[in-house]
Amino acid sequence: MSGASEPGNGQRSEEASRRAYVESGLDLAGLAAEPDEIAVIEAVDAIYGPSLRALMAEGFDEIPHEPGADMSRPPRTAEER
Amino acid sequence: MELLDRTLRDQAAAIAAGDADAGEVLDAALERIEERNAALNAIVETFPEESRRMLAEAPRGPLYGVPVAIKDEWPLPWRAERLGAAQHVGPAPQPGESGPYRALRDAGAVVVGVANMHEYGSGSTGHISAFGAARNPWDTERAPGGSSSGPGAAVAARMVAGAVGADGVGSIRYPAAYCGLTGLKPTFGRSMMQGHHVPQTTTIVSGPLCRDAPDCRLLGGVLFGEVLVGGDARAMRIGVVPGELWDDTQPAVREACNRALETLKDATGSQVEEVDFAGREHVLIASVLIGQTEDLANVTPERIEALGEDVSIIARALLRYRMLIPAVAISKAQQVRTLVRRSLDELFERVDVLAWPTVAAPAPRLDDTSVELPSAVYPADYVNPRQAGIANLAGVPAISVPVGLSPEGLPVALQLIAAWGRDELLLDAAEALERATEREWVDAAPDLAAA
Numbered sequence: 279m280s281g282a283s284e285p286g287n288g289q290r291s292e293e294a295s296r297r298a299y300v301e302s303g304l305d306l307a308g309l310a311a312e313p314d315e316i317a318v319i320e321a322v323d324a325i326y327g328p329s330l331r332a333l334m335a336e337g338f339d340e341i342p343h344e345p346g347a348d349m350s351r352p353p354r355t356a357e358e359r
Numbered sequence: 360m361e362l363l364d365r366t367l368r369d370q371a372a373a374i375a376a377g378d379a380d381a382g383e384v385l386d387a388a389l390e391r392i393e394e395r396n397a398a399l400n401a402i403v404e405t406f407p408e409e410s411r412r413m414l415a416e417a418p419r420g421p422l423y424g425v426p427v428a429i430k431d432e433w434p435l436p437w438r439a440e441r442l443g444a445a446q447h448v449g450p451a452p453q454p455g456e457s458g459p460y461r462a463l464r465d466a467g468a469v470v471v472g473v474a475n476m477h478e479y480g481s482g483s484t485g486h487i488s489a490f491g492a493a494r495n496p497w498d499t500e501r502a503p504g505g506s507s508s509g510p511g512a513a514v515a516a517r518m519v520a521g522a523v524g525a526d527g528v529g530s531i532r533y534p535a536a537y538c539g540l541t542g543l544k545p546t547f548g549r550s551m552m553q554g555h556h557v558p559q560t561t562t563i564v565s566g567p568l569c570r571d572a573p574d575c576r577l578l579g580g581v582l583f584g585e586v587l588v589g590g591d592a593r594a595m596r597i598g599v600v601p602g603e604l605w606d607d608t609q610p611a612v613r614e615a616c617n618r619a620l621e622t623l624k625d626a627t628g629s630q631v632e633e634v635d636f637a638g639r640e641h642v643l644i645a646s647v648l649i650g651q652t653e654d655l656a657n658v659t660p661e662r663i664e665a666l667g668e669d670v671s672i673i674a675r676a677l678l679r680y681r682m683l684i685p686a687v688a689i690s691k692a693q694q695v696r697t698l699v700r701r702s703l704d705e706l707f708e709r710v711d712v713l714a715w716p717t718v719a720a721p722a723p724r725l726d727d728t729s730v731e732l733p734s735a736v737y738p739a740d741y742v743n744p745r746q747a748g749i750a751n752l753a754g755v756p757a758i759s760v761p762v763g764l765s766p767e768g769l770p771v772a773l774q775l776i777a778a779w780g781r782d783e784l785l786l787d788a789a790e791a792l793e794r795a796t797e798r799e800w801v802d803a804a805p806d807l808a809a810a
Binding site for chain 1: 422438546547548549561562576640641643644645647648660663664673675676677679680682683684685687691692694695696697698700702704737738741753754778780
C-alpha cells in the first residue's frame with residue numbers, strides 16, 4: 279500500500295481532512311463547539327459527506343433552469359412562462 | 360366498540376345525527392389521553408377549557424364536535440408552537456391562528472391536544488424531543504416516526520381518529536408507515552400553511568394522519584378548504600422504479616409491498632410497468648439540503664451558541680453543521696430539483712402513479728435508530744429521505760398506506776406518488792387497496808389501542 283492517505287505523506291486521511299474542515303469552518307463562522315458537539319458534527323459529515331461531495335462534483339450543464347419555480351405546478355422553462 | 364375507536368367520519372356522523380353528544384365525546388377523548396399517554400408521550404399538552412370553548416363556538420361543519428390532535432409545529436390562539444424543542448433559534452414564536460387551526464375550527468372540529476414532534480422537525484424517528492421521546496403504540500420500545508411523531512402515536516393508539524401533521528422531507532409519511540396509518544403529503548401549496556414558522560418554505564405542507572384513506576380525504580379536504588371528490592382508480596398505469604427503492608429494503612417490507620401492489624393492480628384492472636426518473640441518485644441529499652436549510656434565515660452563530668444543554672446535542676451539532684454547508688451544494692440541490700421535476704413531469708405522461716415502500720425498514724428501536732438493509736446499516740434518518748424526499752423536492756403529492764406487519768409485528772407501508780394536483784387519485788387508489796384487502800391493515804390496531 280502506498281500510504282498516500284497516511285499523514286505526513288502530503289495527503290491527509292479523510293478523518294483528518296474532515297476534522298480540519300469542521301474546525302476551521304466553525305472558527306471562520308465564529309462558532310464555538312464542545313468536543314462532543316464536534317464529534318457529532320464529524321459523524322454527521324461522515325454519513326452525509328460522500329453524497330454531498332458527489333453532488334458538488336456534478337456539472338449539471340444540460341439542465342435548463344426553472345426561474346420562479348412553482349412547486350405546486352409542473353415545471354415550466356422561462357420560454358414557457 | 361366505543362365511538363373513539365371508530366373512524367373520524369363515523370364520529371362526525373354519529374355526532375351530527377345526535378347519536379353521540381359532542382361534549383361527552385370530548386370528555387372521553389381527554390380521559391383516553393389521560394389513560395394512554397403515559398406509555399406513549401404522544402400528546403404534550405391538553406387544554407380542556409380551550410377545547411370546550413372551541414366546541415361551544417363550533418359551527419356545524421363536516422367535523423363538528425370531533426376531537427383531533429395537532430402537531431406542535433402549529434400555533435394555536437392560546438399556545439405558540441414549541442417544535443418539540445426546549446429553546447427557539449431566532450425570534451420566539453407567538454400564539455396565533457395558524458391555517459390548520461382555522462381550518463379545523465371552521466369545520467367544527469375540536470383541538471383536544473398538541474401532539475409531540477421530533478425536535479425542530481429534524482428527524483424521521485421522533486426519538487428526540489424536549490418533551491421526551493414519543494413511543495410507537497405497536498411496540499413502545501420503538502420509534503413512532505417523525506417528525507410528526509405525536510400525531511402518529513396518538514392516532515394509532517386511538518386517542519383521536521385524526522391528527523394534523525406537517526411534511527417537509529417525509530414527516531407525515533414516516534409516522535404513518537411506522538404506526539400503521541394512512542398519511543397524505545399533499546401537493547405543495549394545496550393545504551393550509553398560514554402561521555408556519557418557515558413561511559418561505561418550498562417543501563413543507565400540512566396534512567392528515569388518519570386510520571384510512573376516507574378519513575384522510577375528510578380531514579385533508581378540511582385542510583385544503585375544499586371537498587376532495589372521490590373517483591375511480593380503475594385502469595391506472597402504475598410505475599415501479601427498479602433499484603434501491605425496492606431492492607434495498609428489508610425482505611418483509613419488500614414482500615408486503617409487492618403483495619399490495621399486485622392486489623391493487625388486480626383490484627383496479629391496472630397495469631404495472633418499470634420506469635425510471637433522472638436525478639434519482641441525488642434525491643436523498645438534495646431533499647435534505649433544501650428541506651433542512653430553508654429555516655436558516657434567522658440562524659446566527661450567537662443564537663446557536665445561546666442554546667443550552669436542554670437542546671439535544673444532535674440539534675446543536677446539526678445547526679453548526681448546516682452553517683458549514685457550501686453554498687454551491689444548495690445551488691446544486693436546486694438543479695437536482697429542476698431535473699427531477701422535469702423528469703417526473705414527463706414520466707407522469709406515461710404513468711398515473713409511482714409506487715415503492717414508504718420506508719425501507721419498519722420502526723427502529725428508540726435506543727438505536729439504525730436500520731439494517733441489504734446494502735448496509737444506516738441511521739434511519741439518513742436513508743428514509745431516499746424513499747420519501749422526492750415528493751417534497753418536486754412538490755407532488757404522496758400517500759403512505761399500511762400494507763402488512765413484519766415478523767416482529769411492526770407495520771409495513773407502501774407509498775404512492777402522483778402528479779401535481781392529483782391528490783384525489785392517491786386517495787382513490789388507497790381506498791381501492793383497502794377494499795381489496797377487506798380493510799385488513801387499516802383496521803389492524805396495536806394491543807395498546809384495545810386496552
